[in-house]
Amino acid sequence: MQIVSNGSWKGTLGMGLAERELSCLLAVACGQTDKEIAQRDGLSPRAIKGRIESCMHKLGVYKRPALVAEAFKRGLISPMILTLCAIIVGHTALDENPLNRTRRPSERRIETRVAAHRIEAAQTV
Template sequence: MTTATSITIGNWKGLLGRGAAPRELECLLAIAGGASGKEAARTLGISEDGVKKRLIALGTKWGVTRRTALVAEAFKRGVISPAATALALLMAIHGMIGDDQAMRVRRGGSGGERKIETRVATRRAECALAVA
């Protein structure tokens, strides 16, 4: 959903006019929501290379090279709305209740497992927000 001042993807809202082009912001929101480059491309109807190029372009504008740094910079610049903060708060509360299963990270194996577990935890929190 796109309006004149913001773009919303899932439970994430990004504000336009703060240094990111609309398509760059869409890619950033998809990545911030835990999607891989391939998943973001599928959601946005563009190629995976297109997602990478837009994230690189945004990173160049903001002076960052990693995706996590790009998301952090978006928070710092106020590009990602406080709705994302509510998701982080929900995840933190869920972790404090003692349900380690949702936030569990497997030891051993490749680093890909950790990314998958993080995505699973993010999706569970998004579903909980949608129900609330």
């Protein structure tokens, strides 16, 4: 599976989209215009418009916001921040040791009270 990134978005090839179409889709998700994408790729704005229309046809939508939403819904594109959050959450889940977790002061008081009751109960038996 090939990953393409543009700005703060990343995408994976699939659903019949070509790499250049996905690149244009990511640029649209970043809010770039046809002219800006054309300058970046060294093509004409008309060629970029054709690629975007091809993406729209393949995903069955006919407006740019709907194109980005449909691609996001199908998992073709995602903001890089989601990837970063997933990495951070996964990393902390692997490193988390329940014995080393920091407790709030109220939790410590409750645990101390419970431990004291256990000691008192053990002494009375």
